[in-house]
Amino acid sequence: MPGGWTGTGFLVAPNLLLTNHHVLNSPEVAAAAEIEFDYEVPEEQLLVELATPEPPAVRFSLDPRRLFLTSPVSGGGLDFTFVWTSDDPSKQFGTIKLERGSFMIRPGEPVFVIHHPVGRLKEASLDDTELLGINSTCLLYAADTDFGSSGACVFNSRGKLVALHHAFREGADLKANFPDVSPELTEGREINIANEGIKIAAIALELEHRISQGGADARSAAEVLRYVEGSDTLTGVFGGLGRAVEATSDQERIIELYGASDQDIDIGFWDLQWLKGAKDPDKLYDVATAITDLNLDAWCLIQVPADAVDGILAKLDEKFGEKFLCKFAEEEGQRLQLATAVIWRPSSVSLERGNWDASMKGAWTRPVKATGSPDPAKPVFEVEPALFHLRALKYPTEAAVNLVAVNSKALGQDELRRLLMSKFLTHAIGKAIASGNGKDWIIGTNSEPPLEPRDLTALGNGYSPFAANDELRGGAFSYLRSEHSPIDRIFVTGDLSPSEERYRFFHVAKERTVDKFIRKIADNRPVVMRLSLGGSKAATSERAVEESLQTVFGVPEFQLESGDGWATGLTSAGLTKPTFLSTNREQFTRLRAEINARLTNQYGAGMLPLTPVDLWVIIFAEAGIKSGGFVNPEAQHSLGERGLLPLPANVTFWNGADAPRWDRLMSLATNLFHYALYLGQLKNKPVTTVGGRTLYRDLFRVAGIVDTAERQAKLLAGIVHGYFVRANYGGRPVPFDHILDGYSRDIPVDEILRGTRYVHAQTSIPASRERNIKAALDAFHASQP
Numbered sequence: 118m119p120g121g122w123t124g125t126g127f128l129v130a131p132n133l134l135l136t137n138h139h140v141l142n143s144p145e146v147a148a149a150a151e152i153e154f155d156y157e158v159p160e161e162q163l164l165v166e167l168a169t170p171e172p173p174a175v176r177f178s179l180d181p182r183r184l185f186l187t188s189p190v191s192g193g194g195l196d197f198t199f200v201w202t203s204d205d206p207s208k209q210f211g212t213i214k215l216e217r218g219s220f221m222i223r224p225g226e227p228v229f230v231i232h233h234p235v236g237r238l239k240e241a242s243l244d245d246t247e248l249l250g251i252n253s254t255c256l257l258y259a260a261d262t263d264f265g266s267s268g269a270c271v272f273n274s275r276g277k278l279v280a281l282h283h284a285f286r287e288g289a290d291l292k293a294n295f296p297d298v299s300p301e302l303t304e305g306r307e308i309n310i311a312n313e314g315i316k317i318a319a320i321a322l323e324l325e326h327r328i329s330q331g332g333a334d335a336r337s338a339a340e341v342l343r344y345v346e347g348s349d350t351l352t353g354v355f356g357g358l359g360r361a362v363e364a365t366s367d368q369e370r371i372i373e374l375y376g377a378s379d380q381d382i383d384i385g386f387w388d389l390q391w392l393k394g395a396k397d398p399d400k401l402y403d404v405a406t407a408i409t410d411l412n413l414d415a416w417c418l419i420q421v422p423a424d425a426v427d428g429i430l431a432k433l434d435e436k437f438g439e440k441f442l443c444k445f446a447e448e449e450g451q452r453l454q455l456a457t458a459v460i461w462r463p464s465s466v467s468l469e470r471g472n473w474d475a476s477m478k479g480a481w482t483r484p485v486k487a488t489g490s491p492d493p494a495k496p497v498f499e500v501e502p503a504l505f506h507l508r509a510l511k512y513p514t515e516a517a518v519n520l521v522a523v524n525s526k527a528l529g530q531d532e533l534r535r536l537l538m539s540k541f542l543t544h545a546i547g548k549a550i551a552s553g554n555g556k557d558w559i560i561g562t563n564s565e566p567p568l569e570p571r572d573l574t575a576l577g578n579g580y581s582p583f584a585a586n587d588e589l590r591g592g593a594f595s596y597l598r599s600e601h602s603p604i605d606r607i608f609v610t611g612d613l614s615p616s617e618e619r620y621r622f623f624h625v626a627k628e629r630t631v632d633k634f635i636r637k638i639a640d641n642r643p644v645v646m647r648l649s650l651g652g653s654k655a656a657t658s659e660r661a662v663e664e665s666l667q668t669v670f671g672v673p674e675f676q677l678e679s680g681d682g683w684a685t686g687l688t689s690a691g692l693t694k695p696t697f698l699s700t701n702r703e704q705f706t707r708l709r710a711e712i713n714a715r716l717t718n719q720y721g722a723g724m725l726p727l728t729p730v731d732l733w734v735i736i737f738a739e740a741g742i743k744s745g746g747f748v749n750p751e752a753q754h755s756l757g758e759r760g761l762l763p764l765p766a767n768v769t770f771w772n773g774a775d776a777p778r779w780d781r782l783m784s785l786a787t788n789l790f791h792y793a794l795y796l797g798q799l800k801n802k803p804v805t806t807v808g809g810r811t812l813y814r815d816l817f818r819v820a821g822i823v824d825t826a827e828r829q830a831k832l833l834a835g836i837v838h839g840y841f842v843r844a845n846y847g848g849r850p851v852p853f854d855h856i857l858d859g860y861s862r863d864i865p866v867d868e869i870l871r872g873t874r875y876v877h878a879q880t881s882i883p884a885s886r887e888r889n890i891k892a893a894l895d896a897f898h899a900s901q902p
Contacts, residue, residue: 136268193366232269280314353412359649386561405432446503737893760788821861
């Protein structure tokens, strides 16, 4: 800092600098500071023992208004600061990859610190560099540093970033923080003072916590976290997601998060057919490594060679000290060459085999064939699928789920057997529920979701179904959640696409992927999930919310806020989407009148109004629902949006500063008003110009669309779904003319997008959305007087 102090920092992403809080402790200090690159001895002079002249400065300023995220040094903080840089120095100087990992370095191994001690030219600590100790948040090392080294990058011997240097420890302070540290180096020199760095894994956990809290730092923390790669083996691929802690300081919070594994159950499904015939023992080691790094409690291994399972378990034990037990789905005499096995950690969960209803005896494997088909009859299942009960040890009675793994790939393209698979499973599950098995159900496969939504109505209103699948390279699962479920939230990685129906407890962690753990060993990838238990203080059940509201207000739903006069008489309890819209016809008429009056004041007489069919189409497409198909004003959508309709994260850009927080629960009236205003702004607000068109306003004024309310409503849904966003086409240009021509000719949206580079073009998502829109239009016409 000019006229002040110096410190060290380094780029971890484009425009993103990492240093210590005690170097840059506030946005004001950061705004006054400069960062300087290439402040080092030129390469050609490294071996020349001459005085080095001051190198030319390459300086950049900082922009803390764009991003400033910090953790204090005092009060148990982690002493880090992330801050945005002006321009983009990474184009010239590159970045250092952020990577979390519990065992990236071990005691006794060397560490290397690259820093600017006392503001000198860049130096590297190369002598007496061994790692002395590790605790939950920090590394302790002998590498030499000085004032000005604060904020330096600390590397292991493979050149991977492992810590952010921040302080030294000596005497009693050293012993208090690292009680097991050796009193001397391996060479015999006594240790009286040592240096300390904050683990990158600890910083990543703190970022996750801030995102989960949804405070002022949440968005900045999410932006930084997307640059963090790797997995912390101690917390698994999901890190601290869903875990609740009571500690107030950052360091204590990280310690609690590491110890909070009893708040969740992590489960995976993985097709290991590619191990068949593998002679290379390294393949088993690779599988064991991935299982260790992903750190799940239980795995369903589908199509695994039976003789490979013992090898995997042995590698887990011998190489990583990981103890797993195993049960095969098939009985001993029925075991196939490619079997299904469940392995689990007895330290965290228990597993027991369950029994299907007696009526299923023999039905699973009975041959079937389509009427008139020349093909021979085949069974739907080669062997009876096994039912397992998986329980968390801390909650042995309540926290149990039913676990079923199915090899659906064996069905190939046989549509009859696929449909029968769903009906068989649904029938068997219904029988189990009727017999008193009221736990949640997870049915995992190596292909598509196994349960057809239309088959689930037989289960009654006591269960909420949903599904997710890896449409590119993996499997899928169907989940049935009991109304008495102890599971308050489910986390899945960004590899999975959720079904169209989404519930409050379902969350896609888009920044998490299993790819980095298995990309070198397999073409397919596992499906993994975290079940966050009801004992967790991090989650609140819908039942608890309703009970609290009834205690306060006397009715089990939010009361209207003052000023929502249009919403007088608005009701949602026990209503499906069409009955919600029909019952509240007068309220929606008043809402549209208020929104259109605002739009007229803002854009003049030429504005495009919000129409009745706009609201019908969007509510059918976007409204959250709960068990029984009823609208859910308290829904939590896939990106964390709260309310009946998912307000965008940038809602203040569209609606102004008085818009509510998109990720906070709000009244139904507030949610409907601001979503309707957002839709009106999409139709009228000029945002940017692409190819001579002002988005999104000019899209509604295209010939063939502008004079047809239904086509405008379809187009509005397409904009909400991201059909005109370049990022959804892999960064390639959006095919505006092609899409608009399709809308103007009433071509179904799945046909419009087929053949484009739209991210979901080859999936079932566009067709599902088209069905929703058609259902909305049919219901709208049927409701008209």
